[in-house]
Structures are given as C-alpha cells and as structure tokens.
Amino acid sequence: xxxxxxxxxxxxxxxxxxxxxxxxxxxxxxxxxxxxxxxxxxxxxxxxxxxxxxxxxxxxxxxxxxxxxxxxxxxxxxxxxxxxxxxxxxxxxxxxxxxxxxxxxxxxxxxxxxxxxxxxxxxxxxxxxxxxxxxxxxxxxxxxxxxxxxxxxxxxxxxxxxxxxxxxxxxxxxxxxxxxxxxxxxxxxxxxxxxxxxxxxxxxxxxxxxxxxxxxxxxxxxxxxxxxxxxxxxxxxxxxxxxxxxxxxxxxxxxxxxxxxxxxxxxxxxxxxxxxxxxxxxxx
Amino acid sequence: xxxxxxxxxxxxxxxxxxxxxxxxxxxxxxxxxxxxxxxxxxxxxxxxxxxxxxxxxxxxxxxxxxxxxxxxxxxxxx
Numbered sequence: 592x593x594x595x596x597x598x599x600x601x602x603x604x605x606x607x608x609x610x611x612x613x614x615x616x617x618x619x620x621x622x623x624x625x626x627x628x629x630x631x632x633x634x635x636x637x638x639x640x641x642x643x644x645x646x647x648x649x650x651x652x653x654x655x656x657x658x659x660x661x662x663x664x665x666x667x668x669x670x671x672x673x674x675x676x677x678x679x680x681x682x683x684x685x686x687x688x689x690x691x692x693x694x695x696x697x698x699x700x701x702x703x704x705x706x707x708x709x710x711x712x713x714x715x716x717x718x719x720x721x722x723x724x725x726x727x728x729x730x731x732x733x734x735x736x737x738x739x740x741x742x743x744x745x746x747x748x749x750x751x752x753x754x755x756x757x758x759x760x761x762x763x764x765x766x767x768x769x770x771x772x773x774x775x776x777x778x779x780x781x782x783x784x785x786x787x788x789x790x791x792x793x794x795x796x797x798x799x800x801x802x803x804x805x806x807x808x809x810x811x812x813x814x815x816x817x818x819x820x821x822x823x824x825x826x827x828x829x830x831x832x833x834x835x836x837x838x839x840x841x842x843x844x845x846x847x848x849x850x851x852x853x854x855x856x857x858x859x860x861x862x863x864x865x866x867x868x869x870x871x872x873x874x875x
Numbered sequence: 876x877x878x879x880x881x882x883x884x885x886x887x888x889x890x891x892x893x894x895x896x897x898x899x900x901x902x903x904x905x906x907x908x909x910x911x912x913x914x915x916x917x918x919x920x921x922x923x924x925x926x927x928x929x930x931x932x933x934x935x936x937x938x939x940x941x942x943x944x945x946x947x948x949x950x951x952x953x
Binding site: 608610788796829830833836 | 936937944950
C-alpha cells in the first residue's frame with residue numbers, strides 16, 4: 592500500500608515538456624490559452640496586492656508583505672536615480688518600472704507552484720494553468736509594451752524631433768549618417784526580441800529542468816526536484832531585475848542626449864580656470 | 876538518415892543536437908570566464924571597488940542568453 596501511495600507522487604512515463612501553450616476554450620471567437628488564463632489571474636493578484644500595500648504604507652516601517660514591497664520599490668527607485676541622474680525624474684518614472692518588476696517576479700514565482708502542469712488538466716490531457724512568462728507570446732507582449740513605454744517616456748522628455756535626432760550623428764543630408772541612423776532605428780527594434788527571448792528562455796528552460804529531474808527521481812521526485820526549484824526562485828527574481836534594469840538603461844541612453852548642454856558649463860572648467868589652478872600650484 | 880552498407884542507420888538529428896550543444900556552449904563559457912577575470916583584476920588593483928563593481932556582474936545574464944538560445948534550439952530540431 593505504501594508503494595501504491597508513493598507511486599501517486601511519481602511523474603509520468605516521460606518528462607512532460609511544454610514549450611507552447613494549449614488552447615482551452617473560446618469566448619466570442621477569441622481563443623483563450625492556459626497561459627493567458629494564468630496571466631489574468633496573476634494580474635488581478637498583483638493589482639490587489641500592490642493597491643492594498645500602497646494604502647497600508649506608513650512612515651514607520653511595518654513587517655510582512657508591506658516591508659517586502661517597500662524594499663522592492665526602494666531598490667528600483669534607487670536604480671532609477673543612479674542611472675537617470677536626479678531624484679524627481681526617478682520618482683516620475685518609477686510607478687511603471689516598479690509595477691513591471693513585481694509583475695514579472697510574481698509571474699515567474701507563481702510558475703513554481705504545484706498547481707502548474709499535469710496535475711490539473713482541462714480535458715484530461717491539457718494542463719489548465721501555465722506560467723505567463725514561460726510562453727513566448729506573453730514575454731513578447733511584455734517586451735513590446737516596455738519598448739513602447741520607453742519610447743513614450745523619451746519623447747515626452749525631449750520632444751519628438753530631438754528624440755529622432757539622436758539616432759543620427761550628423762545631418763540628414765549626409766547619406767552615410769542617414770543610412771546609419773535608419774540601421775540604428777531598426778536595431779532598436781531587436782531589443783524587443785532580446786528582452787522577450789531572455790525572459791522566456793530562462794523561465795521555460797527552468798521548468799523543463801524541474802520536470803526532467805522530477806521524472807528521474809521516480810518516487811523521490813519531491814526531493815530530487817527541490818534544488819532546481821530553489822534555483823528557479825533565484826533565477827525568476829534575477830530575470831525580473833535584469834528586464835527592468837535593461838529597460839531603465841535604454842531610457843537613460845535615449846534621454847541623456849538632450850541634457851548635454853545643461854551640465855556642460857557647470858562641470859567642465861574653462862581654460863582660464865585651469866591656467867589659474869596651474870599657476871596657483873606652481874607658486875606653492 | 877545516412878544508411879551504411881551494414882544496414883545501420885545513423886540518426887543525424889541526434890548527431891546534430893550533440894554537435895550543436897558541444898560547440899555552442901564554448902562561446903558563452905569563455906565569455907563569462909573573461910568577465911570574471913576582469914572583475915578579479917579590477918578588485919585586485921583596488922579592493923574597494925568591489926562595492927560598485929559587484930552590481931555590474933549581472934551582465935552575465937546577457938551572455939547567458941546565447942547559451943540558452945543553444946539549449947532551446949535542442950527542442951526545435953526534430
């Protein structure tokens with residue numbers, strides 16, 4: 592009887608590898624896949640969590656979930672501040688980046704629950720839930736929205752003509768700089784693919800590794816799959832941080848060009864001041 | 876499928892997967908090793924720089940993308 596009970600914990604006859612999501616049902620002709628369903632659940636959850644914590648934040652720190660969200664917000668806001676330069680710009684852009692950080696991290700972590708996979712099936716052979724970021728469609732959508740928001744912030748910061756001008760080194764009439772500028776604009780679009788692929792591959796391959804190790808330890812599956820689940824916790828948080836850090840760096844690169852003239856006169860010494868410094872040093 | 880005269884068939888898909896994994900993982904591994912080398916050299920010259928240089932080590936994840944692309948191509952080859 593014990594072996595019968597233990598065999599309930601065992602994996603199937605081959606490791607269950609899912610790369611693509613499976614269609615569940617249709618609403619008005621729009622097909623809903625299992626990763627869309629889980630993404631909707633994750634969105635509602637993150638809305639509830641962040642709005643509740645936002646109301647409960649006080650000046651004196653509290654323990655628990657509030658502390659965790661505050662630490663994350665501080666982390667991303669400090670990153671924004673060191674990259675962009677001043678504090679008020681960081682506070683202006685931090686709502687979007689903090690939200691996307693928590694959404695991606697929660698979506699990666701919720702993919703490690705035992706709910707995912709072959710345990711709950713819809714029609715007998717299709718899993719009902721699948722993590723949102725383990726699906727290339729989900730990460731492509733996230734990366735596209737991140738790129739659109741970064742362009743929108745950059746245009747709002749420095750104006751549309753100035754934003755277009757920093758792709759071109761020289762004038763528009765020079766054919767070389769014109770071509771290079773167009774190539775630069777196209778290679779800007781490859782950032783969507785790199786962000787999406789990095790997030791999707793890390794999460795999907797982590798899931799495949801967990802399922803392979805659960806298959807290898809047949810009745811000891813909870814023990815053999817444990818180290819890689821711990822690794823996936825760390826990788827999920829790290830990939831969320833890298834996504835947000837790269838988006839912030841793209842924004843900083845797109846915005847910094849317009850601020851060249853403001854800081855120019857303050858930071859650099861003029862020739863007379865350098866000469867006076869040298870004279871002062873030589874006489875001492 | 877390559878057929879030998881002795882009626883053995885070599886499955887070239889498995890061969891392709893093996894060669895791709897073998898050659899593909901050399902690049903990212905050497906790249907990450909070079910980053911580690913630069914980090915050690917910089918910290919060795921100026922031990923206080925480990926505070927702000929440790930943060931930039933997340934650049935390893937950008938190189939990791941190449942290794943993961945190789946691993947994911949395993950599932951594309953039939």
